[in-house]
Structure formats: structure tokens, C-alpha cells
Amino acid sequence: MQKRYIQFLLGLILLPCAALAQNQGWTVYGGIGGDHYSTLTQIDRTNAKNLKQVWRYDTGDAGILQNTPLIAGRMLYGVTYGEKVIALDATTGKLIWRFDPGVSGSQPVRGACFWQDGGKGRLLVGIMNFLFELDAETGKPVETFGQSGRIDLREGLDMDPKRATVAMTTPGVIYKDSIIVGFRAPETHPAPHGDIRAYDLKTGRMKWTFHTIPHPGEPGYETWPEGAWKNAGAANAWAGLTVDAARGMLFAATGSAVDDFYGGDRAGNNLYANTLLALDAETGRKIWHFQGVHHDIWDRDFPAAPVLATVLHDGKRVDAVAQPTKQGYLYVFDRVTGQSLFPIEEMKVARSDVPGEVSSPTQPHPLAPEPYARQVLTEDDLTQRTPEAHAWALEQFRAMKVGTAQFTPLALDQQTIVTPGYDGGAEWGGPAIDRKTGVLYLNAQEIVTTGALTDNSKPHGPGMTVYLSQCAVCHGEQRLGSPPEFPSLLGVTKRLSNPQIEALIHGGKGRMPSFPNIQGDLLAQMEDFLRTGEDTGPKVTGSQGRRSPAPGTPAAAAANPHGAELFSQNCAVCHGAQATGVPPVFPTLIGVAERLSEPQIADILKDGRGRMPSFAKLSDADRASLVRYLGAGPLPEEKKELEAAGEVHSRYRFTGYRRFFDPEGYPASATPWGTLNAIDLNTGKYLWRIPFGEYPELVAQGMPNTGSANYGGPIVTAGGVMFIAATVYDRQFHVFDTSDGKLLWHTELPYGGLATPATYMIDGKQYVVIAAGGGKDPKHALGGSYIAFALP
Template sequence: MRLPFPAAPKRPLLAASFAVLAASILAVTAYPPTPALAGAPATTKTVDWPVYGGSKTGDRYSPLTQITPANVKKLQVAWTYDTGETTGLQTHPLIVGRTLFAYTPSQKVVALDAATGKQLWSFDSGIRTGQPDRGFSFWTSVDGRSRILFAQTLYALWALNPDTGKPIETFGNKGCIDLRNNLGAESPAGTVAITTPGTVYKDLIIMGFRTGEAEPSPHGDIRAYDVHTGAMRWSFHTIPHPGEPGYETWPKDAWKYTGGANNWTGGVLDEKRGIFYAPTGSAVTDFYGADRIGDDLYANSLLALDANTGKLLWHFQAVHHDLWDRDFPAPPVLLTLKHDGKMVDAIAQTTKHGQIFVFDRVSGKPLFPIEEKPFPASTTPGEVASPTQPMSVAIEPYARQRLTADMLTQRTPEAHAWAVKEFGTFISDGQFVPLSVGRQTVIFPGFDGGAEWGGEAADPRTGVMYLNANDIAWTGGLTEVTAAGLGAATYGSQCAACHGADRKGQPPTFPSLIDAGRTLTPEQMTTVIHDGRGRMPSFSGLGGETLTALLAFVRTGKEPEGRAIGVTGPAQPLPVPDRSDKEELPPGSSSTTGPVAKFRFTGYRKFLDPDGYPAIAGPWGTFSAVDLNTGKYLWKVPLGQYPELAAKGMKDTGSENYGGPVLTASGLLFIGATNFDNKMRAFDAKSGRLLWEYTMDFAGNATPATYMVDGKQYVVIATSSARNPKAKQGARYVAFALP
């Protein structure tokens, strides 16, 4: 018997208060162009890249035209900057005047001469972390005399003098604020990591953050801070409190124990109207939601907030009661489109599952039809899946939606035979099929998308959007939680989702912890647990007996006997300045917990053949252009290669890719992104034709930036090979220019 879903079956696609919206729209004075930094030599012509994503609209578009389709083949390396470190680098650099701001993999901040790559200064917060850091924010006063560079290290937001790299001590506590604060006493403890920069609006910086994907995780509140003092000016509860709209879409007390629904991607801004748009992630835990039955607003939602007050203007939820980790993967983009014969200010949002949703950015009205489609009920005890999910029915998905037997790999007869046998054990019936106990369900496109965090580029002149996507299959399932010792229980709740119940992981994306136990000391493993690394969040609160038991289980698969190996005692606090609002910190461990989970995720599994290649037919990565005036695709091409397959004639396979494109007014698309071939590419925006490529030492798993200094246009990208551990490792910035 199918259980009734608690929310009303006929739900509106969006909720808006147009009267409030009209009253809240404010015009702001436009800032003058940001001058070159103090002491910089005069330039003949300087064009900045002063915002994450190129502009506050998120279009990754540059007006520069010096590099053209006709001369792009002449591009050569202009300079490089080696960080001297070897882990992942995903930074989208920020360029103001003659200065380029960048991170190292350990989140040191460096300022470089944008024309030469020479280091000008560096800043080390003292906080050790391996989390990705994707960009910066920059504030300039209306008169242009005051400037602040906002940088982040783990949970700390720093206000730096952009000329010197010194903290501005009037901001927060000696130059920084701690985003673990101000989440409310009810918020569970857990990871807070700022991987994407905030959005500057007037004298505010609006911040989201990354958190863990298992309990306990904190509430994903979106907050705005005063750029001068660091004082919090407003907060929006993405998990509504009692009496707030959306509270009725959760169980009564879920707001006390459930976390997530966080804006980890960053957002975009309609500066004239004062509207901030923020996509949110999933509520925890990602794959079993018996303790959060309901639609779970405002998880998996695109939010339009009054940037002055944080008041909700309208929202759209793309996934009700998410059971598939289908959080929004990237910020949206703002464009002006021709719709029904009129020009409409619009917002477009991509998804992990290949859908494009387009709305009137003021009212939230869909510009292309969206329908609630029926999907299967869950067969897992205690779970109640949403009976419907919204689907964009006029714009074709940019990634394949359902894996069938005729789509399996033909790379070799042996690989095909293996894939057919393995596929026969899966459930594969398209989107939004709830995970099952004891059998793997195909997620296609995979858990990483579809679209991913690199975002898309768009032409503000034409309304054409350009996006790269992954197009490979993953699988996932559920298993019953059984009684276990402290080490096994901690591993099951915090580690097994990525590294598997057997601790074998799925290298290279999810490393084997059996191998780690052989190569890392307990002290080294503790450092990774507390600091995080790559896609793994930090677990800084793990200490004492719990940490000891976890280390023993990870290393041996058994509970510790007697006095355990490894590190004992409480976790050491990370070196951040004393916080000024300690009374508002969440408790060290949540005092309120939801129902004990009966099932947990079996782990992320890519559907790879025995040789490590995707077990489905290609292309495995794509690059597309879609005209958002009509919803029609203009072109789609494979993106990426495996060098060893290309050498055998398989050149158009595509590959996994992370990091987005940038577009120039001359009609060029620059993109790195691809995991295995280490290439930087330039495509013709009109046709999708490849015009230029260059093989770098490391992969460009980041979004490039383009700028001009002294009349010369540069294209720069961060490179590293962390997603391909078989490759030579390093982390370097590479800038290209014409001779």
C-alpha cells in the first residue's frame, strides 16, 4: 500500500509574494570601474575580471576581442606560477588592475603581477585545510578610494588589504569572521567550509557554505555581513523555523536535528533590483529521508531573496524530498531573452540531472513549461518518496536520461560482455527511481552531474548559453544499519558513503582506505580527517574515543582492543582567532537528534569497466550551446579525451570534466576542465568547432579567466592533477597570450 505523501499532491511550482517584491526592489548607485591597485604603473589599457564568474550576473563573459578565431592558433604560454604544492586546485582567479589574486591548494592567498606571474605578496591564515577554494570577492567604495579583498580559509572569511595582503583588523575579530557562528543554538554541529566566494552588494557580502552530507550537519543558513565590521546583517533559514513559510513541509521537530539545504555554489545578483539568487543543496542525509518526510523546503531550491533584507521573494524547488543527492551544482545565470515577442529579464538554472529551468527573474514565472511528472514510490521501509517531480518539458536535457542495454560500451568485446552482465543486476528506469535495499540503482547522469560546479557561460547579447557536462552512469543503493561498535558505527555514518562499506572506495575519485591505512600513519590520517581534502569535508569535531575507534576500524576493519592505536584525547582546535560570539556557537555535539536511521547509502559507485573506462557508450563528456530564446540547441560536441584511447583512434570519447568555460566578445570559448588529457581548448562559439588546443603539464580542472594588461589580453587557468592520481602531480597557474 502506498503511503500518502504529507504535502498536498498539487503543489505550485513556485511561491512568490509580488507585492513584497515590488516594495523591496531598490536601485543602487553603480560603482565606478575599479582602479589599478595603489602603486601600480599606468597602463595603456586594463580590463579586469573582478568578480567570481566574470560578473555578478554569472555570465562568464568578457568584452575583450584581441584574441579572435582568426589568430587564436598563435596563443602561447605567457607566464606560469608554480604553487609548490601537489593537491587539487580549482580556483577561478580574480584580476583587478594589474594584480591577479589566487590560492594555493592549502588555501594560502597569493597576489601576482597579472602580466608576468611574479608574486607580489602572500597571506597564510595558519588554518590547515585541503578543501577546494574556488575564488574571491572584491569590494570597492563608491568613490573608489577604499578596497577590500575577501578571501576564505575553511570556515573563516578574511578581509584583506589588496595592496599588502594584511588583514583589515576592524573587520570581525582581527580581520576575519567565523561562519560556524550565528547559526543558532538549535543548529547541529558539523562541517562548515567556504569553498565558493560570497557576493558583494552595496556594503554587504552574502555568504553560503559547504557542509557534510551525513548527520550531524549544520543548518545551511544564507547570511549577509557588513563589509566594514563583519557584523551579521540578515539571515535566511533554508530549513524553516516554526512559524516560517515552508515549516509545514518538514516533520514538526526536523529543524532541530536536520542540516544541509545549504548554498555551497554561491549565487548571482540583479544589482539594479537588489535581488540575490541562490541555489541550495540537499538536506541530510542525502539518500534516506525517513526522518524528514515531506517536500523539505528550501532544500534543492532556487531562491530569490531581497539582497537588502534576506526576505524570500520567490522560490522554485527542483527536487522534492531529495533521495539522490540532486542538489543544484552551479550558480544560475542572468540574461535578457526574447519571449513571446517581448524582451524579458530572465534567470537560467542548470541541474545535475540534465534539466534547464528558465524563469522571469522578477516574478519567478517559468518561461518554458514545467510539469510535475509521476515517479515510483520507495520500497524501503520508513521512506516516503515524493509522488511527483518537476520536469522541464520544452527544453531537451543536455545529458542522457535513461540507461538501456543498447547503450553499453562497445570499446572491446570483453568490456561489452562484462558491462552486459553487470547491467543485468541493476535497476535502470530513468530519473528519480528511489534507491533500493540489496540492489544497485543506476543514476544517469551520475551523482556529479550532468552540470557541475564550474558553471556555464552565456552571451548577454544573444541569450545563448554554453555549458559542459558529464554523461556517465553511477549506481547507488541502501543497506540496513546493524548494531556495531563505535568505530564501525562512526565509519558507517561518516565515511562509508564515499569509501564503501568494505573500505575499498572507488579510485581515483574515492580512494581506498585499506591502502591509506598501509601508507599513512595514524597522525597523518588524523590530519586529513580534521582538515579535509578535495571533495572530502573536514571532521574537525572528531576526537577522543570516537576518533581512536574510527582510526582503528579504518586501518584494520576491526574495533580497537584494549588501549587503541592512534591519537587519543579531544580533537585539537584549528588555529583561528578567538570568536567574539562564543555564546552563539552550536554545541560541540547536537543535543537534539532525529529518529535513528535504519538504512544507509552503500556508497558512490561509477559504472566503470574492468579497465577503468566508463562502461557505457560515449560521449562521456560534452560541450553544448543552447539558445535560451527558443530552447533549441545550436550545437553539441564531445569534450575531452583519454590520451591512450586517442592514440588508438578513439578521439571523440569525451571524458569527465570539472570547471567551466568563459566566452569573449570575439566569439571564442575557452575551457580546460577535462580530467585526463590536460588540455586547454578554444572553440568557435557559433559552430562549436575546435580552433586551438594546448597540452599542459596538469589538468585544468577549474574555470579560466580572461583580462587585459598594458593592452595585451591574457587567458589564465589553474591546473592540477588531483582527479587523476596516475598522472604527474602538481599545482600551477598558466597564462596564455598572443606573441
């Protein structure tokens, strides 16, 4: 122990913090400013071909590893698939310590934070809903932080902590004596608000909160229906944060609000969802913002952390922040003022024809740089891999809704082409930027996906109801999934025991979040549904499900006498006792709930419209009763059933993520299916673009350079090289020449390296390390290794 402690202290003394972060070590996830850049030059264009494996550490856990390790002094810190924190000797891969947090779960842990408390190294790691602070030398929790070394991120949000689904998949950032964090949340209700929060590094005390879903009186509240913040959720900064320490500015990129694909209950632009935020890192005060998608109904989260760069613009050096997107756009802003360095227009887009949906008439569209991913799909863009694959793709394509531009709304009960797909475009790995040149390097996906909406009003038993509301978004209505990304659940009870299924539901796995709200009888009934596929139990409906009887009828008065009385006193004078109206002056209210959502009707009652006066004098309870009488809300006795059935909120639900793949499992679009791009941020022009990734079996058939799905990002160095793994099917670790995209070296990893590498120098030797666990390719086994390479 004494020898190990001396070794640790010597490492910290010899390599001060600034040197650790910028030269020898890799102590900041994503690098300083999130730019994935290292000043090391030992490995360069001339000698990268000589790289050799120097050590490998097998974690003992098999599963997708998305972790970028940190290197401080002579220690390397990583996390296993089973969420155990490990410290290795960074020169040999020898295990020094291993910390078991005692938390069940297998959510991705993409990195950690390192800081020094005086001369003591500290490691902050998010495991599920907990943020731990560990002594970097021993791996033991720092008892003075939070409760015995951890804080529960579910606490302090606008919902019961026991029901909140929170996971810190991407690490926070450190600013002075604070750690600032975001978190992952579900894609459907119930979901917590995506608050960005700062905590004291020594005590774990919360210092400030920024509400990404504004509360009454806060800027942005007007972009939501009145009171919608109470039930709204997500708009969370899951992809990571970036800090400009010199200016005290925090940059955060948020995702969509729930439900992802139907926004009838959240009319408006929905700030600060899908927003690049610049905040005061000391207080959380907003400095400026840019919303990339208004009223998102496509799951177009900002997928990666903002990246800082200094560029030459109009003859002047400008400190900028760049933000990649799922839709293939790259935004570049002056980080101080929030002004875009390239023109952005508000492009007119197709409007949704789904009843109750009020989609935005325009969306932001940057005029430069050009998109790095395909924006539309035409018949000319379909696969030519084989005549049979093309014929199949053409038949499917002609049966789908196809847009002529980005932001085509999903159709009801008809698959709609979504390109780039739900995974982008860009993904969580993010780009790298060469600090010397201002060139940005980004790997992108070209996988086309489809999606549709369907009516959510049909009554179902509780088990099926909760499945459709919280599981079908990924696994589909028929439980078929979309393998390998979203596995089929047919026969899942034969593969897994009930305790294993419950552990998955409550702990999550990979892309699947946890669902702590599914408990007790509801959990048992969902397990029955998974086992049998049968819709059993007492039938309940969603909030737009079984409606009150038509207004103006005896049945309506009997079901809701108070609502009938309010209608008679306030509405019948214009719309008639039977609610038939006198069109076109006074429209009929028969079927109004099919045309407008519950919040929309409530807003009209409160604010008035045209000749109709405001009924703001009515209490909230009276307006709610009147809304139910008009047929737009659940009856009081239904609310209890809804709560018992997992809180189904939306009038329409998403039928599930689907990849547009041919019957043999290859993309049904033309190649390339993945690319690697170099974009000069000084000019907005592309320097080069190449296919990225291959299918080994297609290479054997004479079809190389197809590109493929890729996860994890690049790093670049002052040596003029880029290190990147990421490709799913060929399991390659690559070194490219940053000047022209030439492949300098590659090696096959034992498992896919779906992570971002790190590079560091110890004792005059430069290393590069990658986490490899595989995943997303059902043809290859999973593992769990950290593998380091260096020159001989």
C-alpha cells in the same frame, strides 16, 4: 614597498571599478551576473590559433586547483592548494605577496570577492570555516573586520560551532556594503543548517539570515515533520550566489538535506532544499522560489550558481535567470516574477519501496530545453569499447535495478543505476552566456553511477559506527572507495601516520569535508577500525537500530513502564492490550516500527488518522515515550551511546558512491562520456553539441572523441570564442568557436586544468589564465600552477 603601492594605486585609478568588472579586469567570480562573459575582442576566431604561453607561476603546493583568479588593476589574486592567498603581477606572473591564514586544511577555494573601500582594494577569501578580509595591496588582514580580520562561519548556526562542519568553497557575492555567503556542509548527520547570511563588509557584523530549513512560523515549515528542523541539516547554497545589483535581488541555489539518500526522518517536500531562491539582497526576505527536486533522495543538489541573461521571449526582451542541474535539466525563469519561460510539468515518478521512506509521487520536468545528459540507461546504451567490456557491462547491468525514467529510487541491498551520475550532468563550473546572443554554453558529464541502501540497525562498535555513518557514503562499507574520485582506505594507516589521518579528518581534503565532531576516544576507535578493519568496542546502534521489545509484552512494559502505562490508557481500547488490534478496523501495532519511521508515528499520534483521534493533549515527552514503547525509537540509555558513537540517525544508510566503470577503468556506458553544448535561451533549441574530452591511450588505439569526465567551466568573449580546460585525462586547454563548436586552438597543460579560466587586458594586451593542478586521474602527477596565454 612605496613603488609597489604606487603601482597598485595607478592600476585602480586608470581602471575604474565598472571597467575592471566588464572590460579590462575580472573582479567578480563568474563574471557580472555569473555569466562568465567578457567584452574583450582582441583574441578572436581568426587569431586564437596563435596563442602562446607568456608566464607561469608555480605555487609550490601540489593538489587539485579549482580556483578562478581575480584580476584588479595590474594584480592577479589566487589561492594555492594549501590555502595560501597569493597576489601576482598579472603581466609577468611574479609573486607580489603571499598570505598564510594559519588554518590547516585543503578544501577547494574556487574564488574570492574584490571590493573597494573608498580607494582601498579589499579581498574577501573563504578559507575552511573562516572568511578573511585582506588589504589587496599588502595581503595583510583588515583588523576592523570581525576578529582581527576574519569571521568564523560556524558561529550563528543552529548547532555547537565546535561540531559544525563548514567550508566556504565558493565565494560569496557583494551587494552594496554587504557580503552574502553560503557554505559547504556534510552529506550526512550531523550537519548544520544551510543558512544564507549577509555580513557588513567593514565590520563583519551579521546583518541578516535566511533559513533554508524553515523555523516554526516561517513559510515552508509545513513541508517538514513537526519539529524536524531541530535535527535537520544542510539544504545549503554551496555552489555559489548571484546578485542582480540593479534590482537588489539575490539568487541562490541550494543542495539536498541530510541524509542525502534516505529521508524517512524528513517526510515532506523539504523546502528550501534543492531550491532556486530569489531573495531581497538588502534584507534576506524571500521574493519567490522554485524547488527542482521534492524530497531529494538522490543527492541532486543544484550544482552551480544561477546565471543572469536577457533573452527574447514571445517577442519581448525578458531579464531571465538560468539554472543548470545535475539531472541534465536546464531551467529558465523570468527573474522578477519567477515564471518559467518554458513549460514545466509535474511528472509522475516511481515511488520508493524502502520501509519508512515517503518519496514524492511527482517531480518537476521541464519540456524545454531538452536534457543535456542521458536520462536512462538501457542495454543498447552499454559500452562497445571491446566485446569483453560489453559482456561485463551487460552482466552487471542485468543484476541491477534499472529505471525507465529519471528519479528511480535506490533499492535495498541492490545497486541501482543513477544517470546522469552523482556528479551530473552539470557541475560546479557552471555555464557561460553570450550577452549579445543569449546563447548558453555548458560542459556536461555522461558518467553513469550506481548506489544502494542497506539496513543500519546492526550493532557495531563506536569506531565502525562512525565510519559507516560519516565515511562509508564515499569510501564504501568495505573501505574500497571508488578510485580515483574516492580513494580506497585499505592500508591507509600504513600510508599515513595517525597525526596525518587526524589532520585529514578535521581539515578535510578536496571533496572530503572536515569532521570536527569526531574527537577523543571516538577518533581513536575509528583509527583502530581503519587500521584493523575489525569491529571492536562496545556495540551501539543507529536510531532505528536495537528496538524496544514488541509492544504488549512483559518485556516491553519492563523496559519502558511509562510508555506501557500511556499505551494502556490511550491505545489499548482499540488496539488491544497486546497491540494485536482488530484488523482491518483497528490495525495491529506489532511491527509498526518496521512500516513507519519514528517521525511518522509521532505525527500520527499528534494529528490522528482516519478513525484514530488526535493525541495532541499528550506532552512531547509522553508522545516520545509512547513512540519508544511501540518500538520506533532508541531506549533512553541508548541515546547516550548513540551520541558517543557519532550520532547515527538514519534507519538505512547509503552504501557508497560507485561509478559504473568496466574492469579496465573506462565508463561502462556508450560514448560520449562528456559533452559541450550550445543552447539558445531565446528558443530553448540546441545550436550544437559535441563530445568533450579524450583518453590519449584510446586515441592511440583509434578511438577519439569519446568525451570524458570534466570539472570547471567555460568563459566566452565578445570575440566569438570560448575558453575552457576542464577535461580530466587529456589535460587540454581549448579555444572553441562559439558559433559552431569548431576547435580553434588547444594546448596540453602540465597538469589538468580543473578550474574555470579568467581573461583580462593590461596595456592593450589580452590575457587568459587558467589554474592547473591535476587530480582525478591517478596516472598523472599533481602540481599547482597558474598559467597565462596571450597573442605574440
